[in-house]
Amino acid sequence: MAIHTDRKYEEELSDLRRHILEMGGLVEKQIAWAVQALTARDRALAEATIRKDHAVNRLDVEIDDLCIRLLALRQPAARDLRFITTALKITTDLERIGDMAVNISERALELADAPSLKPYIDVPRMAEIAARMLRESLDAFVREDTALALDVCRSDDEVDNLNEQIFRELLSFMIEDPQTITRAMGVLFISKYLERIADHATNIAEMVIFMVKGKSIRHVEELPPTV
């Protein structure tokens, strides 16, 4: 079978790419909605975001099936094989990001009726960076763009710093006024969930670099300038 001239096979690979981007777009929306539900105290939006998780889970199963079918019927080699096995691993991260958006929505529901501690500024900023990291990690995946993947890994520090900052600020609220503890904990968990979303995006980016370069940059002390 002359793999690279097989039109149907190419279409299946494109289909896989499209599905991954679709799943990514969906969880990206989930993140934005969850945080908007929080800041706007919009219970209906929080509930809609939670319900949307079914669509994410359906795509998860569909993509895994697509990958397994491609592996079984097309017996891809080298580059395509690495692409498909990476896709298999990426769906797990995307599915978990969807779970995080559900968790944020649940906290948003809890916080919707409580008086706010202060206007939300850093949380939406964190969400924006995390969503951008997610989008770019998937762009890096479909384009096999390691420079973009490395950018994503670098952004992770930014999110970690914001999370640290939010943590310290909420801690001082709690110490000053124990009445704020329950609410502060709610926001603190949301900040943690966003940090984990950024972690998942970073994992995807690391897998893209491994896929293209065969080189693992996980757990290195310092990121290389290029890969």
Place this chain on the structure above:
Amino acid sequence: MAIHTDRKYEEELSDLRRHILEMGGLVEKQIAWAVQALTARDRALAEATIRKDHAVNRLDVEIDDLCIRLLALRQPAARDLRFITTALKITTDLERIGDMAVNISERALELADAPSLKPYIDVPRMAEIAARMLRESLDAFVREDTALALDVCRSDDEVDNLNEQIFRELLSFMIEDPQTITRAMGVLFISKYLERIADHATNIAEMVIFMVKGKSIRHVEELPPTV
């Protein structure tokens, strides 16, 4: 190629099973050490647990390579194909469990010099259940034992309840005496990390059921009595 009579191929599959169990054994030890470092205020053990993460990451890369090689050279079908693709996904969970053990060790270091809030009872219990879930999820994987995998999924509630209980208890500490807040937060994060370890084990068990039965039990409202 008569796949099922090919001795070398069978050896490679056994090798894959063995590697997964080795990686699982290693992260299981990491969990036990991290929690022992916490309860015994043993800084050296916490640091050793953190260092051990390199071995886990090395196994992660090795197993992925093994899977990709098997897919490329053996072109496995049906059952073996599902086994190998599930192995590829499981390493991600195992690697993250290792990260959680590192996080617990880091908190253990922070808490080592602070006076304790109360004796640790629920945290070690939670760690024990989570470690057992991990072990059983991997046993279920290598034996394709869906009944055992379903047991693991059921245990997740137990861990969630303990986490809830620890959370409420620490919250009351914090509200009564704001001086305990920083320490209580440290313990609270550890409890969260253990809950996530149990989540990863549950994810592995769910993937095992999907591998064997081709049926997804993720995100169902209620677990079925059997699969």
